[in-house]
Amino acid sequence: MKDEFDSRDIGQALRKVCIRGRAPGTRKVRPRRGxxxxxxxxxxxxTIPKTTRTFNIEQHGAKAYNDPTSNLRxxxxxxxxxxxxxxxxxxxxALSSARASYGVFVSEYALNLNRNGxxxxxxxxxxxxxxxxATMKAxxxxxxxxxxxxxxxxxxxxxxxxxxxxxxxxFIWKWASNGFKNTEGRPVVNGRAFRFLHERVVLLExxxxxxxxxxLVRKDQNVQAGELAREALN
Numbered sequence: 109m110k111d112e113f114d115s116r117d118i119g120q121a122l123r124k125v126c127i128r129g130r131a132p133g134t135r136k137v138r139p140r141r142g143x144x145x146x147x148x149x150x151x152x153x154x155t156i157p158k159t160t161r162t163f164n165i166e167q168h169g170a171k172a173y174n175d176p177t178s179n180l181r182x183x184x185x186x187x188x189x190x191x192x193x194x195x196x197x198x199x200x201x202a203l204s205s206a207r208a209s210y211g212v213f214v215s216e217y218a219l220n221l222n223r224n225g226x227x228x229x230x231x232x233x234x235x236x237x238x239x240x241x242a243t244m245k246a247x248x249x250x251x252x253x254x255x256x257x258x259x260x261x262x263x264x265x266x267x268x269x270x271x272x273x274x275x276x277x278x279f280i281w282k283w284a285s286n287g288f289k290n291t292e293g294r295p296v297v298n299g300r301a302f303r304f305l306h307e308r309v310v311l312l313e314x315x316x317x318x319x320x321x322x323x324l325v326r327k328d329q330n331v332q333a334g335e336l337a338r339e340a341l342n
Contacts, residue, residue, distance in 0.1 A: 160277050160278050161276060161277040161278075161280075161309070161320060161321050161322055162273065162277040162278070162321065162322060162323075162324075163264055163321035163322060163323035164321070168183055168185050168186065168262070168264075168321075169183060169184060169185040171183070171184035171185070172184055172191055174215065174217055175187070178218070178258065179215055179217035179218040180214065180215055180218060180221075180253075180258075181214065181215050183262065183264065186261055186262050188259055188260060188261040188262070189260065189261060189262040189263070189264065190214075190250065190253070190258075190260050190262070190263050190264070191264045191266065192212065192213065192214050192246050192249065192250070192263065192264070192265055192266070193211075193212070193213040193265075193266040193267070193330050193332060193333035194210070194211070194212050194213075194239065194242035194243050194245075194246050194265055194266070194267050194272075194333055195210065195211045195213075195239070195242060195267070195268065195330060195333035195334045195336070195337045196208065196209070196210045196211075196227070196235055196236070196237070196238025196239035196240070196241060196242045196269070196337060197209055197210075197235055197238060197334070197337045197338055197341070198233060198234055198235040198238055199341055201234060201235055202234070206233040206234065207226060207233055207341060208226065208227035208231070208232075208233045208234060208235065208237060208238040208241070209224065209225065209226045209227060209238060209337045209338070209340035209341045210223070210224060210225060210226075210227060210238050210239075210241050210242035210245060210336075210337050210340070211223070211224040211242060211332075211333040211334060211335065211336025211337030211338075211339070211340065212224065212242055212245045212246045212249060212333065212336070213332040213333040213336055214249060216332070221249055221253075222332075222336060223245045223246075223248075223249065223336070224336035224337060224339060224340045225245075225340050226340055226341070227241045231301075232298070235269075236269070236271050236272075236297075236298060237298060237301070238337070239267065239269040239271065239272045240272065240298055240301040240302070240305065241301075242333070242337070243265060243267075243272060243276075243305055244301075244304070244305065244308075246265055247305070247308050247309070247312075250263050250312065250318075251308075251312075254312075254316055254318070260316070260318045261317070261318060261319065262318065262319045262320075262321065263312070263318060263319070263320045263321070264321050264322075264323055265320065265321070265322050265323065266323050266325050266329070266330055266333070267322060267323070267324060267325070267330070268324070268325060268326065268327050268330050268334075269324075270324055272322065273322045273323070273324040275302055276302065276305060276306065276309070276322055277321075277322045280302060280306050283296055283299065283302060283303075284303070284306060288300075288302065288303055
């Protein structure tokens, strides 16, 4: 079931959108089997240089496939990896009537793992806040999979948001060292959300040896997550 993709596509720009129900064509979708229940083999902590978490296509490759055992999307270079797409959107952005929503797309063959919904009122109703909230939900899925027995070595989070990708890949180290304040000494916008996400990623890296990378892609390479986010607003 291996697929060949454009070098800019890390493997989830599926040719047709299938949010719910049967997959395209006449082939019946193979029912998702239970996750492995064997004891999790704890890896050595990943040593992450405090420079970037940007996904490195040259190092990890751009090909992916649907794993027939777990129905998860994997990097071809790493059968213990997971590719998950996130998206946040907002209607009437910057207005008092704004409503934000999120989408998390894992696989069209594991529909119960996909997530979408509206961003709760305590969060700012903006597209940027929605991207961060989508990432929180994606990490919830990752933690659930690990607890259920999946031994994940590398999680790749796809996004069309440079705000999310640069924030958690590059800027986070400076923010963490100066108390999440900007150059003017004021709190970073969405700083608490960034801190929370950073701490969760560090937990995955240290406790489970799971590397987390963020990959910036085009809109047409993140269609399913975008459809889920927009669906939540209807």
